Amino acid sequence: xxxxxxxxxxxxxxxxxxxxxxxxxxxxxxxxxxxxxxxxxxxxxxxxxxxxxxxxxxxxxxxxxxxxxxxxxxxxxxxxxxxxxxxxxxxxxxxxxxxxxxxxxxxx
DNA sequence: CGCGCGGCCTAGC
DNA sequence: AGCTAGGCCGCGC
Numbered sequence: 001x002x003x004x005x006x007x008x009x010x011x012x013x014x015x016x017x018x019x020x021x022x023x024x025x026x027x028x029x030x031x032x033x034x035x036x037x038x039x040x041x042x043x044x045x046x047x048x049x050x051x052x053x054x055x056x057x058x059x060x061x062x063x064x065x066x067x068x069x070x071x072x073x074x075x076x077x078x079x080x081x082x083x084x085x086x087x088x089x090x091x092x093x094x095x096x097x098x099x100x101x102x103x104x105x106x107x108x
Numbered sequence: 109c110g111c112g113c114g115g116c117c118t119a120g121c
Numbered sequence: 122a123g124c125t126a127g128g129c130c131g132c133g134c
Contacts (some may be wrong), residue, residue: 007131026116030130038130039116046115048132060115067114113132121125 003036011045018059021087022103023096025063026095032105047072058082059103 010033064074
Protein backbone atom coordinates (compact mmCIF):
# COMPACT_ATOMS: atom_id res chain seq x y z
CA UNK A 1 0.00 0.00 0.00
CA UNK A 2 2.84 2.32 0.85
CA UNK A 3 4.46 4.27 -1.96
CA UNK A 4 7.78 2.70 -1.08
CA UNK A 5 6.15 -0.66 -0.89
CA UNK A 6 7.15 -0.92 2.76
CA UNK A 7 5.29 -1.02 6.02
CA UNK A 8 7.22 2.01 7.19
CA UNK A 9 5.67 4.13 4.49
CA UNK A 10 2.26 3.09 5.74
CA UNK A 11 3.20 4.05 9.27
CA UNK A 12 4.45 7.43 8.13
CA UNK A 13 1.19 8.04 6.34
CA UNK A 14 -0.83 7.20 9.42
CA UNK A 15 1.26 9.22 11.82
CA UNK A 16 1.18 12.15 9.44
CA UNK A 17 -2.62 12.00 9.56
CA UNK A 18 -2.79 12.40 13.30
CA UNK A 19 -4.50 15.75 13.84
CA UNK A 20 -3.28 18.26 16.43
CA UNK A 21 -4.81 17.85 19.85
CA UNK A 22 -5.01 14.09 19.37
CA UNK A 23 -2.62 11.29 20.21
CA UNK A 24 -2.31 7.71 19.01
CA UNK A 25 -0.71 4.64 20.52
CA UNK A 26 1.98 2.55 18.88
CA UNK A 27 -0.24 -0.49 18.95
CA UNK A 28 -3.04 1.37 17.28
CA UNK A 29 -0.84 2.73 14.54
CA UNK A 30 0.69 -0.70 14.09
CA UNK A 31 -2.77 -2.19 13.67
CA UNK A 32 -3.61 0.48 11.10
CA UNK A 33 -0.39 -0.32 9.29
CA UNK A 34 -1.38 -3.98 9.19
CA UNK A 35 0.79 -5.22 12.04
CA UNK A 36 -1.35 -5.54 15.21
CA UNK A 37 1.62 -6.96 17.06
CA UNK A 38 4.22 -4.76 15.49
CA UNK A 39 4.04 -1.86 17.89
CA UNK A 40 7.79 -1.99 18.24
CA UNK A 41 8.17 -1.75 14.50
CA UNK A 42 6.21 1.50 14.66
CA UNK A 43 8.59 2.85 17.26
CA UNK A 44 11.46 2.02 14.99
CA UNK A 45 9.77 3.59 12.04
CA UNK A 46 9.47 6.77 14.08
CA UNK A 47 13.11 6.73 14.97
CA UNK A 48 14.11 5.97 11.40
CA UNK A 49 11.54 8.40 10.07
CA UNK A 50 13.02 11.14 7.88
CA UNK A 51 12.78 14.51 9.55
CA UNK A 52 11.78 16.22 6.32
CA UNK A 53 8.45 14.46 6.66
CA UNK A 54 7.71 16.47 9.79
CA UNK A 55 6.00 13.50 11.36
CA UNK A 56 4.27 14.38 14.64
CA UNK A 57 6.11 11.62 16.42
CA UNK A 58 5.46 13.51 19.66
CA UNK A 59 1.79 12.71 19.22
CA UNK A 60 2.57 9.01 19.40
CA UNK A 61 2.54 7.56 22.89
CA UNK A 62 2.27 4.12 24.46
CA UNK A 63 -0.97 2.54 25.63
CA UNK A 64 -0.19 3.67 29.18
CA UNK A 65 -0.52 7.26 28.09
CA UNK A 66 3.07 7.83 29.11
CA UNK A 67 5.39 9.77 26.84
CA UNK A 68 8.37 8.20 25.18
CA UNK A 69 11.74 8.01 26.96
CA UNK A 70 13.60 11.27 27.47
CA UNK A 71 16.52 10.49 25.22
CA UNK A 72 14.16 10.25 22.28
CA UNK A 73 13.17 13.89 21.95
CA UNK A 74 16.04 15.19 23.98
CA UNK A 75 13.95 16.11 26.99
CA UNK A 76 10.68 14.98 28.42
CA UNK A 77 9.53 18.57 28.48
CA UNK A 78 10.10 18.80 24.75
CA UNK A 79 7.37 16.31 23.94
CA UNK A 80 4.98 17.30 26.71
CA UNK A 81 5.38 20.98 25.87
CA UNK A 82 4.52 20.38 22.22
CA UNK A 83 1.53 18.25 23.08
CA UNK A 84 0.30 20.79 25.56
CA UNK A 85 0.79 23.52 22.98
CA UNK A 86 -1.47 21.61 20.63
CA UNK A 87 -4.21 21.32 23.20
CA UNK A 88 -3.31 18.04 24.85
CA UNK A 89 -4.19 17.86 28.52
CA UNK A 90 -2.19 15.93 31.08
CA UNK A 91 -3.26 14.04 34.15
CA UNK A 92 -1.94 14.69 37.67
CA UNK A 93 0.34 11.71 37.22
CA UNK A 94 2.02 13.38 34.27
CA UNK A 95 0.44 11.09 31.70
CA UNK A 96 -1.74 12.06 28.78
CA UNK A 97 -5.51 11.89 29.03
CA UNK A 98 -5.95 9.14 26.46
CA UNK A 99 -9.69 9.00 27.01
CA UNK A 100 -9.87 12.55 25.86
CA UNK A 101 -7.25 12.84 23.14
CA UNK A 102 -6.92 9.29 21.85
CA UNK A 103 -7.08 9.42 18.08
CA UNK A 104 -9.86 7.19 16.79
CA UNK A 105 -8.80 7.12 13.18
CA UNK A 106 -8.52 9.25 10.02
CA UNK A 107 -12.21 10.00 9.95
CA UNK A 108 -15.11 8.91 12.09
C1' DC B 109 20.45 -16.33 4.41
C1' DG B 110 20.65 -15.38 9.51
C1' DC B 111 21.10 -12.51 13.84
C1' DG B 112 20.16 -8.50 16.56
C1' DC B 113 17.85 -4.17 17.65
C1' DG B 114 14.01 -1.19 19.14
C1' DG B 115 10.18 5.22 21.31
C1' DC B 116 5.96 -1.72 22.60
C1' DC B 117 2.09 -4.78 24.25
C1' DT B 118 0.00 -8.23 27.17
C1' DA B 119 -0.21 -11.35 30.91
C1' DG B 120 1.09 -12.99 35.40
C1' DC B 121 2.71 -12.48 40.36
C1' DA C 122 -1.35 -1.21 42.28
C1' DG C 123 3.29 -1.78 40.52
C1' DC C 124 6.97 -4.63 38.60
C1' DT C 125 8.97 -8.57 35.78
C1' DA C 126 9.17 -11.60 31.90
C1' DG C 127 8.18 -13.11 27.31
C1' DG C 128 6.63 -12.47 22.66
C1' DC C 129 5.78 -10.17 18.35
C1' DC C 130 7.28 -7.57 13.79
C1' DG C 131 10.07 -5.51 10.33
C1' DC C 132 14.58 -3.30 8.96
C1' DG C 133 19.68 -3.24 8.45
C1' DC C 134 24.15 -5.45 8.05
